[in-house]
Amino acid sequence: MGKKNSIIISETQLITLVGDFITEQQDLGNKKPPPPLPPPNSPPIPQQQIQRVPPSSLPPTTFGCLPNRSFVVAVETALGEGSHPLLVRHGLGILGRESNYGKILGKYGAVSGTEYVINKASQLSPTFATIVKWGAKTVLNKDNWIPSMGIAQMKPTVAKEYNIDLEELMTFTGSLLATTRHLTVLYNQMSKYYDTNKPTIILNKSQLLINPSSSGNAALDAAILSYNLGPQRLKRSYCQTSSPDLLAPCNSSDVYQPYPNDKPNFKVNVYKDKIVKNYLPNIRTTTGSLIDKGLDKMGVKDNNNYISTLGYVKEVVNRAKSFRCVR
Numbered sequence: 001m002g003k004k005n006s007i008i009i010s011e012t013q014l015i016t017l018v019g020d021f022i023t024e025q026q027d028l029g030n031k032k033p034p035p036p037l038p039p040p041n042s043p044p045i046p047q048q049q050i051q052r053v054p055p056s057s058l059p060p061t062t063f064g065c066l067p068n069r070s071f072v073v074a075v076e077t078a079l080g081e082g083s084h085p086l087l088v089r090h091g092l093g094i095l096g097r098e099s100n101y102g103k104i105l106g107k108y109g110a111v112s113g114t115e116y117v118i119n120k121a122s123q124l125s126p127t128f129a130t131i132v133k134w135g136a137k138t139v140l141n142k143d144n145w146i147p148s149m150g151i152a153q154m155k156p157t158v159a160k161e162y163n164i165d166l167e168e169l170m171t172f173t174g175s176l177l178a179t180t181r182h183l184t185v186l187y188n189q190m191s192k193y194y195d196t197n198k199p200t201i202i203l204n205k206s207q208l209l210i211n212p213s214s215s216g217n218a219a220l221d222a223a224i225l226s227y228n229l230g231p232q233r234l235k236r237s238y239c240q241t242s243s244p245d246l247l248a249p250c251n252s253s254d255v256y257q258p259y260p261n262d263k264p265n266f267k268v269n270v271y272k273d274k275i276v277k278n279y280l281p282n283i284r285t286t287t288g289s290l291i292d293k294g295l296d297k298m299g300v301k302d303n304n305n306y307i308s309t310l311g312y313v314k315e316v317v318n319r320a321k322s323f324r325c326v327r
Contacts (some may be wrong), residue, residue, distance in 0.1 A: 062317045065325035074176040075326055083180045085327045087187060090220065091180035093320035094227055095172075097312065100184040102172065118147060151175035158182065179227075184245055186223040189231055194218035202310060206244035210237040211280060218278040221313050225280065228312045233281060235323035240274040 050133065066072050071092070078088045122129035154164045159174075162181040168174030187201050194200070199214035200221045214221050218292035223236045225290055237252040248256045248270045258271050 005169055018113050027318050035104075036306075053073060063325050065323055070156060070172045074089070074173040077173050078176055078180050079326075081177070083177075084185065086217075086220070087183050088176070089320045089326045090215070090224060090316060090322045091176055091183050091284055091324070092323050093316035093318075094179050094183070095175055096319040097315045099151045102151040104174075122146070127186045152179045154178055154182070183219045183223055183227060186231060187219055191219040191232060193235055193237070193276050194222045196220070200313075201276055201278050202280055202282060203245070203247060208276060208279075211310070211313075213310065213317055215217065215317045215320070217312075218280075221317075224313050224316050226310050229283065229309055235275075237275050238279040238281070240271045241268040247276060247279060248280070280310065280313070280323035282308050286307050 063072050063075060066075060075088060075092075078091070079085065083091075092292050118132060122132060125241055145158055148155050150159075150169040150310055151172060152159075152169065154169065154175070159165070159169045162178050163179075164178040166172050169178060195217045196217050199210040199216050200218045201208055202211045203209075209220070215224075222231075226234055229298060232275040236248040237250040239252075241248050241256065246258060246268055248258065248268065250270070252270050254272075257264065257267050257268050259266055
């Protein structure tokens with residue numbers, strides 16, 4: 001039998017750790033669940049371990065648009081394993097949106113070391129993981145109890161599906177590989193519902209318009225949004241309704257209630273013959289990014305601590321434009 005890892009921790013320390021974790025989760029509000037793992041019929045996920053490119057082997061002029069050697073090593077590694085340059089560029093854009101490229105991160109790749117300890121201890125001890133999960137379910141009624149980690153702000157359980165462990169997820173290279181691999185799977189999924197050679201369509205002031213912040217690739221826009229929101233709301237067609245300010249899933253009933261809890265009497269007719277191809281829904285969500293978590297921990301409260309889904313895509317696409325030399 002292999003060597004077993006042991007964690008020695010007092011009952012008081014355990015209670016404190018779990019209590020701190022649950023308190024932090026309460027502070028984050030109603031964060032959206034992570035994107036579901038790729039279905040069995042998705043393209044194969046790269047399973048190779050990270051093969052680092054020695055920094056000394058890279059000339060100073062390699063990828064002149066990248067700000068430092070950490071970026072260069074990460075990009076060289078991602079391209080070296082066959083990732084598409086388009087997805088590597090936008091993977092960098094996602095890292096910028098999620099954590100400003102780690103500029104506010106501490107030793108453990110997170111604002112709070114507690115999150116790292118919870119994740120690490122849960123990996124080493126199934127019993128500890130069960131206790132934390134029970135506490136989150138009992139106090140918060142949340143099954144989604146695992147904190148997102150690292151520059152990519154990805155849950156270690158998701159990163160593990162891409163052969164990136166917790167320690168690698170704390171590095172710039174590991175974060176970019178996990179993000180690019182995940183974005184590749186999402187892009188392949190979204191290309192079944194969105195065009196790859198046309199921009200997305202948005203609804204603004206009762207008008208259907210070409211999204212001015214689109215990457216020009218509707219499937220890519222949808223994949224970026226899926227990283228933040230999950231892909232389920234985008235694996236569908238949207239149709240016009242009797243309200244000029246609202247589109248509805250085409251597979252809805254003929255009479256649709258968009259807000260059954262807040263506005264139960266508000267109903268619209270769904271025009272199922274008026275499909276809007278490449279429509280990107282705009283949904284207001286709590287950001288949950290490390291930037292906002294860090295500000296909150298420093299006592300800087302922002303009542304507008306949210307971002308629209310279109311705002312998320314816009315920021316990622318704009319950041320990706322800075323990395324055009326990655327091709």
